[in-house]
Structures are given as C-alpha cells and as structure tokens.
Amino acid sequence: MNCLSCDGVLEEVYGQSHHWCRSCDLYKFPAALGEGQVPITPGGEITSFQCPKCEVSLEVGSITDSVQVCFCNNCRGFVTSSQSLGQVISQMRSAYQGPDDRPQPLDPRELEIYDACPACREMMDSHPYYGPGNLVLNTCNQCQLAWLDYGELAKIIRAPGPRGVL
Numbered sequence: 001m002n003c004l005s006c007d008g009v010l011e012e013v014y015g016q017s018h019h020w021c022r023s024c025d026l027y028k029f030p031a032a033l034g035e036g037q038v039p040i041t042p043g044g045e046i047t048s049f050q051c052p053k054c055e056v057s058l059e060v061g062s063i064t065d066s067v068q069v070c071f072c073n074n075c076r077g078f079v080t081s082s083q084s085l086g087q088v089i090s091q092m093r094s095a096y097q098g099p100d101d102r103p104q105p106l107d108p109r110e111l112e113i114y115d116a117c118p119a120c121r122e123m124m125d126s127h128p129y130y131g132p133g134n135l136v137l138n139t140c141n142q143c144q145l146a147w148l149d150y151g152e153l154a155k156i157i158r159a160p161g162p163r164g165v166l
C-alpha cells in the first residue's frame, strides 16, 4: 500500500488496521470518519487544542450520541474527559454484539512515549489501561483528560471480559 501524496510505502501501525506515511506524517484508514467500529461525527468547529502527534488543531466531534470529543482529522486520535471516556467505554462495550478480539500483548515501546497534553501542553502520563484491551493510555491528571490513538477505543470495546450493563 502506498501513500497517496508521495507514493512512498506506508508502514503498518502496531496492532492496528491503519497505515502511516513516515515522510508525510499522513495516515490511511480502512473506514471513513463516520463509519467503522467507532464512528466520529464532526461538529464542524475547530478548537484551540493541539494534536499531540500531528501538531494540528483538533476539531469538535462526537462519539455515540452523548459523548463529545476533540479529534484530529489527520491521525484520528481524540481527547475527551476521563469521565466521558468511562461513559463511552461502558456504553459501547455493553452494546457490542460482535466477536471478542484475541488479546494482543501491550506494546512496551508505547510506555516510553510521552506526548504533550492537547489542552495545557504539559507532558501527559503514559500508563497501561486498567480495563480490557492491553493498551497504553495517555492522560493529563491536571486537565482530567485522556488521549486515545485511532483504533484504541475499538480495541477496548472488542477485548474479552465483562460487558456489564450500566
């Protein structure tokens, strides 16, 4: 698979279904923004938050009907309040009807990546997520925000484990 912009070979993103062009810092996704496992509905508003990966402004959007996020239109990562994240995870895990994913080991390299918080620009914490999915979460304790890379929420939803109804 090649980059649409430079025709260079795209790299796989560890444990994910999307690809990345290192020289252009552009991503290629298997599904459109509003489709796939975790559709994002754009709200059409640009925020003053910065993407920790791409250094572009984040846009307002929503996941499910009730949870507002700020997302990056390039890498499709998003930031939301820790509280909203908990809410969207239990909603979507309860509603998920598909097969469980085979759990994949956590990528220890991710624990060594420290990115700036989209809001306050201080370094976020990088730690294993305590729930299902074997992934590394980036959180800013000061702002009570959590950053998720593209595909991470889908991984949490599809991971085996309890799917209790709220």
Ligand SMILES: [Zn+2]
Pocket: 003, 004, 005, 006, 007, 008, 021, 022, 023, 024, 025, 026
């Ligand atoms: Zn490229």
Ligand SMILES: [Zn+2]
Pocket: 051, 052, 053, 054, 055, 056, 072, 073, 074, 075, 076, 077
């Ligand atoms: Zn980005």
Ligand SMILES: [Zn+2]
Pocket: 117, 118, 119, 120, 121, 122, 140, 141, 142, 143, 144, 145
């Ligand atoms: Zn912060």
